[in-house]
Amino acid sequence: MQMFLSNFFDNPERLNRWIDIAQSSFLPLLKGALLYSLTLAIVSFFFGLILAVLTALARLSGIKPLVGLARFYVSLIRGTPLLVQLFIIFFGLPSVGIMIDPFPSAVIGFSLSVGAYSSEVVRAAILSIHKGQWEAAYSLGMTYWQALRRVVLPQAARVSVPPLSNSFISLVKDTSLAAAILVPEMFRKAQEIVASTYEPLLVYSEAALIYWMICFVLSFIQDRIENKLDRYV
Amino acid sequence: MITITDLHKQFHNLQVLKGISLTVEKGKVVVIIGPSGSGKTTLLRCLNALEVPTSGSVQIGEVKLDFSQKVDRSSIPRLRKQTGMVFQSYNLFPHMTALENVMEGPVTVKKADKDSARAKAAKLLSKVGLGDKLDHYPAQLSGGQQQRVGIARALAMDPQVMLFDEPTSALDPELVGEVLKVMKELAQEGMTMVVVTHEMGFAREVADEVIFMDQGVIVERDTPAKLFAQPREERTRQFLQHLKA
Numbered sequence: 001m002q003m004f005l006s007n008f009f010d011n012p013e014r015l016n017r018w019i020d021i022a023q024s025s026f027l028p029l030l031k032g033a034l035l036y037s038l039t040l041a042i043v044s045f046f047f048g049l050i051l052a053v054l055t056a057l058a059r060l061s062g063i064k065p066l067v068g069l070a071r072f073y074v075s076l077i078r079g080t081p082l083l084v085q086l087f088i089i090f091f092g093l094p095s096v097g098i099m100i101d102p103f104p105s106a107v108i109g110f111s112l113s114v115g116a117y118s119s120e121v122v123r124a125a126i127l128s129i130h131k132g133q134w135e136a137a138y139s140l141g142m143t144y145w146q147a148l149r150r151v152v153l154p155q156a157a158r159v160s161v162p163p164l165s166n167s168f169i170s171l172v173k174d175t176s177l178a179a180a181i182l183v184p185e186m187f188r189k190a191q192e193i194v195a196s197t198y199e200p201l202l203v204y205s206e207a208a209l210i211y212w213m214i215c216f217v218l219s220f221i222q223d224r225i226e227n228k229l230d231r232y233v
Numbered sequence: 234m235i236t237i238t239d240l241h242k243q244f245h246n247l248q249v250l251k252g253i254s255l256t257v258e259k260g261k262v263v264v265i266i267g268p269s270g271s272g273k274t275t276l277l278r279c280l281n282a283l284e285v286p287t288s289g290s291v292q293i294g295e296v297k298l299d300f301s302q303k304v305d306r307s308s309i310p311r312l313r314k315q316t317g318m319v320f321q322s323y324n325l326f327p328h329m330t331a332l333e334n335v336m337e338g339p340v341t342v343k344k345a346d347k348d349s350a351r352a353k354a355a356k357l358l359s360k361v362g363l364g365d366k367l368d369h370y371p372a373q374l375s376g377g378q379q380q381r382v383g384i385a386r387a388l389a390m391d392p393q394v395m396l397f398d399e400p401t402s403a404l405d406p407e408l409v410g411e412v413l414k415v416m417k418e419l420a421q422e423g424m425t426m427v428v429v430t431h432e433m434g435f436a437r438e439v440a441d442e443v444i445f446m447d448q449g450v451i452v453e454r455d456t457p458a459k460l461f462a463q464p465r466e467e468r469t470r471q472f473l474q475h476l477k478a
Contacts, residue, residue, distance in 0.1 A: 130324075132320060132322055132324035133324060133326065135283055135318075135320070135324060136318075136320065136324035136325070136326070136386075137326075138283060138313065139281055139283065139313060139316070139317070139318035139320075139387070140313070140337065140338035140341075140342055140386070140387075140390055141310045141311075141313045141314040141338065141342040141390065142310075142338075142341060142342055143310060146341050146342065150337065150341050151326055151337075154328050155326075155327065155328055158328070
């Protein structure tokens with residue numbers, strides 16, 4: 001460590017080179033992060049949550065084929081690595097004639113993943129809402145869907161903010177896996193810069209720092225949402 | 234107004250209601266008393282199909298459901314629209330203000346326009362003495378205030394019949410009076426009411442008829458004056474004595 005540092009600081013040329021590379025790579029990395037990593041996470045989380053709610057409702061429906069289908073889906077996605085799923089979608093499906101571009105492939109893969117993992121969170125949140133809330137809604141003449149939309153889901157949403165925020169922050173970091181299926185997100189950009197500069201420590205650390213910054217902001221937003229939703233309890 | 238014919242309800246092996254028949258005329262207040270496990274709450278919940286009876290029929294106003302046959306699912310909300318229900322644990326929607334709680338039924342179920350629903354909700358909340366609490370969330374209200382919001386919420390749907398399921402059982406003793414007062418006013422206005430309660434004072438004062446239930450059957454029904462003073466059945470007498478002790 002000491003040798004490295006002394007070498008490093010005794011060599012002003014290397015230090016200057018690092019500063020140059022850090023400066024010139026920052027914007028491309030940030031662009032990759034905002035345009036692809038974060039966009040990919042937001043779009044996938046949106047579709048993933050819809051899938052998660054539908055899956056949770058299927059599990060709770062008590063209708064055997066629906067329950068079975070939901071369990072199968074969750075088991076399959078949770079039981080296989082995300083990277084393998086992405087490879088099957090992007091590299092595997094073309095051999096049966098289904099060609100999907102990198103970005104939509106990634107959206108499909110990540111949405112399926114979010115849908116499976118978060119369905120358990122949503123299911124637990126719905127079950128945590130007291131039965132009396134359903135009964136009060138029904139006693140006003142509401143249908144199942146009206147009771148769900150107006151009474152149960154808004155309360156379940158509050159319960160699920162902390163665990164879902166966790167999932168979202170994980171997802172932002174997991175988007176780096178999309179580099180492997182050619183999505184030009186931040187990590188892939190970083191790999192390209194490393195290929196031309198041979199400075200992996202610097203460039204990957206820079207990428208790590210940007211991931212951290214984004215997640216820092218997201219945690220802050222999570223706190224704000226929780227405070228807002230807590231105002232009535 | 235209400236006609237119940239030979240109603241049975243079975244949970245697994247347990248017969249909770251064993252053939253209940255009952256009619257309630259328009260504008261009457263019927264109070265159901267009985268020991269816990271007697272089926273009184275189940276009977277009340279069958280009236281708006283929160284519990285689906287095993288057999289028998291329920292008619293409220295124009296809507297009749299015969300549970301001995303397969304019941305058409307769309308007819309259950311129609312039955313519920315005839316009734317308003319007030320719960321022991323209030324069951325207000327915690328994410329809505331008092332005003333929003335009362336508006337919710339008319340806006341979502343009846344597709345009423347928001348401005349008129351809001352005006353009506355404010356009027357109902359004033360009526361139950363909460364005109365100054367419109368924007369309070371349930372968590373900011375006392376139990377008695379929450380229960381009065383619950384009554385206003387049920388009234389907002391213009392029900393033919395109001396059902397009360399032990400509306401004061403969860404309340405601190407000093408808050409019981411404010412809820413009973415609202416219920417008394419409703420009775421005086423001619424609302425048809427079915428009330429499950431342990432408040433014998435309320436039964437004595439407001440009820441047109443008191444029904445004593447035990448083990449899934451109606452043991453005795455009479456005016457409160459007669460039933461409390463000279464019960465005909467031994468079981469009724471035992472229950473009433475138990476209350477006095």
